[in-house]
Amino acid sequence: MSGIGVALLGFAAMLLLIAVRMPVGLSMLVVGSAGFVYLSSWTSFLAYMKTNSYHQFANYTLSVIPLFILMGALAERSGISTGLFKAAEAFAGRLRGGLAMAVIWACTAFGAICGSSVATTATFGRAALPELQRYKYDSGFATGTIAAGGTLGILVPPSVILVVYAITTEQNIAKLFKAALIPGLMAALFYCLAIAWSVRRRPEIAPMAPAGASLDRFRLLAGIWPVLIIAFMVVGGIYGGVFTPTEGAAFGAISMLVVGVLQRSLSARGILESLKQTAETTGMIFIILLGSEVFNAFLARSQFPELAADWVSHLGLPPYLVLVSLLAVYIVLGAVMDELAMLLLTLPVFFPIVQALDFGLPGDEVAIWFGILVLIVVGIGLTAPPIGLNVFVISSIAKTVPIAATYRGVLPFIFTDVVRLGLVVAFPGLALWLVRLLS
Amino acid sequence: MSNVANAGGSRPPLVERLSGTIAILGGLLALATALLVVLSVLGRWLSGMPWAQKLASSVGITLGPINGDFEMVQMATAIAIFCFLPYTQARRGNIFVDTFTGRLGPRTNTVIDALWDLVYAGMIGLLTWCLAMGAVEHYRSGQTTMLLQIIVWPAIAISTVLLLLLSCVALSTAVARFRSGA
Numbered sequence: 001m002s003g004i005g006v007a008l009l010g011f012a013a014m015l016l017l018i019a020v021r022m023p024v025g026l027s028m029l030v031v032g033s034a035g036f037v038y039l040s041s042w043t044s045f046l047a048y049m050k051t052n053s054y055h056q057f058a059n060y061t062l063s064v065i066p067l068f069i070l071m072g073a074l075a076e077r078s079g080i081s082t083g084l085f086k087a088a089e090a091f092a093g094r095l096r097g098g099l100a101m102a103v104i105w106a107c108t109a110f111g112a113i114c115g116s117s118v119a120t121t122a123t124f125g126r127a128a129l130p131e132l133q134r135y136k137y138d139s140g141f142a143t144g145t146i147a148a149g150g151t152l153g154i155l156v157p158p159s160v161i162l163v164v165y166a167i168t169t170e171q172n173i174a175k176l177f178k179a180a181l182i183p184g185l186m187a188a189l190f191y192c193l194a195i196a197w198s199v200r201r202r203p204e205i206a207p208m209a210p211a212g213a214s215l216d217r218f219r220l221l222a223g224i225w226p227v228l229i230i231a232f233m234v235v236g237g238i239y240g241g242v243f244t245p246t247e248g249a250a251f252g253a254i255s256m257l258v259v260g261v262l263q264r265s266l267s268a269r270g271i272l273e274s275l276k277q278t279a280e281t282t283g284m285i286f287i288i289l290l291g292s293e294v295f296n297a298f299l300a301r302s303q304f305p306e307l308a309a310d311w312v313s314h315l316g317l318p319p320y321l322v323l324v325s326l327l328a329v330y331i332v333l334g335a336v337m338d339e340l341a342m343l344l345l346t347l348p349v350f351f352p353i354v355q356a357l358d359f360g361l362p363g364d365e366v367a368i369w370f371g372i373l374v375l376i377v378v379g380i381g382l383t384a385p386p387i388g389l390n391v392f393v394i395s396s397i398a399k400t401v402p403i404a405a406t407y408r409g410v411l412p413f414i415f416t417d418v419v420r421l422g423l424v425v426a427f428p429g430l431a432l433w434l435v436r437l438l439s
Numbered sequence: 440m441s442n443v444a445n446a447g448g449s450r451p452p453l454v455e456r457l458s459g460t461i462a463i464l465g466g467l468l469a470l471a472t473a474l475l476v477v478l479s480v481l482g483r484w485l486s487g488m489p490w491a492q493k494l495a496s497s498v499g500i501t502l503g504p505i506n507g508d509f510e511m512v513q514m515a516t517a518i519a520i521f522c523f524l525p526y527t528q529a530r531r532g533n534i535f536v537d538t539f540t541g542r543l544g545p546r547t548n549t550v551i552d553a554l555w556d557l558v559y560a561g562m563i564g565l566l567t568w569c570l571a572m573g574a575v576e577h578y579r580s581g582q583t584t585m586l587l588q589i590i591v592w593p594a595i596a597i598s599t600v601l602l603l604l605l606s607c608v609a610l611s612t613a614v615a616r617f618r619s620g621a
Contacts, residue, residue: 021540021548022555023533029562051573053566053602054595058517060509066469066519243480246512250476257470275466276459276526283462283527284534286520338534387538 003039007304010035014295014345024341028291035298048297056293057286060246061167066282067249068158071234071256072114073274073281078260080227081127084109087220089131097199097206099135100145101192103128107149108188109224111156112231113252115163116281117382121150121390125397138205139401141198144409147390148191151379156184157235158249160285161378164340165371168292168347171364173245174238178438179368179431180375181235183424187379190416198412226259239438285340292344299348309352319357323370323425326350327377334381339389342381343374365432369424372431376421383410383417451529452615454607458525461604465522472515479505507586514584514594521601525608528559549620556613563606570599 001009010031017027037045056062075081088102088109095101106128107120114120124146132142154161157177166173199206234252237243243251260266266274299305312322333342354370355363382390385407395403424430450456485491486502495502505511527533535555540548577592584591 018536019539021535021537021551023535023559025533026555026559026562030558033562033565046569046572049566049569050576051570051595053570054517054573054598057520057598058513058594060513060516063472063512063516066516066523067473070466070469070473247476247480250473251480253470253473254477272463275463275470278466278469279462279523279526280530280532282520283523284532287524287527287533336538337536341534387536 003302004304004307006035007299007302024338025287025291028295032295032298039301053290064163064246064249065160067253068115069281070278071249071253072116072119073277074256074260075113076119076123077270077274078265081110081123083224085128087224090217090220096208097195099132100195103145103149104188104191107152108156111152112235114153115158115160117150117153117390118393120153121147121393124149125394129398136207140405140409141205143394143398143401143406147383147394147406147410148413150390151382152188155187155379157181161375165374169351169367171367175368175435176371178239178435179372181434182430183372186420190420191413194412194416230255288341296348305349305352308349309356312353313356319359322357327373330377331380334377335384336387339378339381368435369428369431373424380414380417384414452611454611455529458529458608461522462526465519468515468519472512475508475511479508510584510587518594518597521598525605528605528608546620549616553613553616553620556609560606560609563602567599567602567606570602574599
C-alpha cells in the first residue's frame, strides 16, 4: 500500500476508534504506533520510543503550558473572578443587559490571567450565574453569555491553544500573543453588541438591576488591582520581550500565589486543590500531545503532509478559496470534536498547505495570521452545537437550564464570531498590525 | 463530547490514592520550577543595575541569571508531567467522545471504557519498557546535560517508574469498570 493509502487508512481508523469512546490521546498513540511499525519496522519504532516520551516532555517551550495552567488554577481558587465580576457590574450594571456585559468584561480580564476557556467558563459559571439568576435574567441568555464569555479565556492572550499552535508549527509564541490581542478585544466588544441587540429585541430577558452607589466602584477596584497588574505585567512583559513566555507564566503563577496568600483568599487547602487541578488538566493535555507526536511521526513517514500540500498548490485554486475551505472544515470538525485534538491532528497537513499559498504576505506573517484564524474557529467550536465544550461545562453547573436553551443563548455570540472571522480573513492587518508595531 | 465520568462511592484502590499524592508532589515541583525561573529573571534584571550589583558584591554575591536554569526547567517539567499522568487517569480526566455511543446504554459503555483502559494499560506498559531501555542506555553512556553536567539517567528512571504507575492505575480503573459493568 502506498504511503498516502496508509495515512488515509490511519486517519479513518483513528476517527473510528474515537467514535467508539476511545480516549483521543490513546487513539492517536495506538494508530500512530501501528502505522509507524507498518511503514518502517518494530526495531526502529522501539528505538524511536526509547526516550521519545521523556524528551518530548523535557521541553523548555512546552513548560509554559503547566505554568499557565497553574497560574489560572491559582487565580480561580483565589476567587478573583467574583471580584472582577462585581467591579465590572458596578460600571455596567445600570445599562439594560449590563450584568451580562459585566460577565463579558470580567471574562476578558480573567482571560488575561487564564489561558483556558473551560476554566474561564467554570469559574464564571460559579461566580456570575447566581447573580444573573437573582436579577431574573432569562436562563438561556445567562448561560449562553457565560459560555461565550468563557471563550475569551483563550481568545485573550495568554492562550493554551495558541501555545500548542506555536509549538506544532514552530512559530514564535510572543508574536502570536501580540496578534491575538486586537481580535480578542474585538470579540469582547462584539459580544457586548450581541447582548445589546438581544435585550433591545426582547427587553424581558434582562430586567434592570437596581442602581449601585457610585462610591462602591473604587472600593471594588481596590480589591482587584493586584490581579490586574499581574495580568498586565505578564502579557506586557511577554509583548515587550522582557520575559520569554515561560518566564511570564512562572512570574504570573508565583505572583498569583503571593497575592492570594497575602490577601488571605488562598488557603493551604485552596493551594493543594489548585495543584491537583493543574495536574489533571495538564495530564489531559500532555497525553494528547504525546499521542499526536507519535501520530505525526507516522504521518511524516507516509509523506502525506508534503504530498497533500503539493497537490493542493498545484490545483491552482485561488488562495482565499483554499483558506476559506480549510476554515470551513475546522468549523465542521470543531462542532463534533475536541478542539485541541482537532488542531494537533490537522495542522501537520493544513499548515504546509497554507504555507504553500500566496497571499502577498511574508511566510511567517501568514503563519501568525492563520494561527489567529484557527483560534477564532476553535472559539466557535467551543460553543457551537451539537458539541460545544463550554456549553457542556456551563450545563454541568446550571443543571436546571435545558442545554437547548443554552445553545439558543449562544447563537447571537456565534454569529458575531463568524462576522469577526470574516473581518480577520479580509483584513489580516487586524492580527498583524500589533505584531509589526511591536517588533 | 468530553466527559469526566465519576467513579463509585467506595474507597478507591491504593494505586489511585497514591496517584493523588504524586500529583501534588508534581504540582509542588512545578511551583518550584516557577520560583527558580522567577529568581533567575530577578537575577538577570538586578545584574543590569549598578547599585544592586554594588550591594550584592558587598555581601559576596555575584548577580546574574541562574546558570543553566534552562536545563533544570526542562528536567523538572518532564518529571512533573509524568507525575500528573496517573492522576488524570485515576480521575478519568482523559478526553473522549461520547456522542455516537449514547444509545448503547450505560452498562455497555462502561464495558467499552474498561476495554480502552486495558488497551491504555498495555500501550503505556510498552512505553514504560521502551523508556526503561532508554534509561539503561543513558546510564551506560553516562550522558549529562550541556551546561550543568547533570547526569540524565536518574530523571529518565524516575519517569519510567511514574509511567509504570500510570499503567497500573489504568489496569486498576479497568478492573473497577469491568466489575461495575458486568
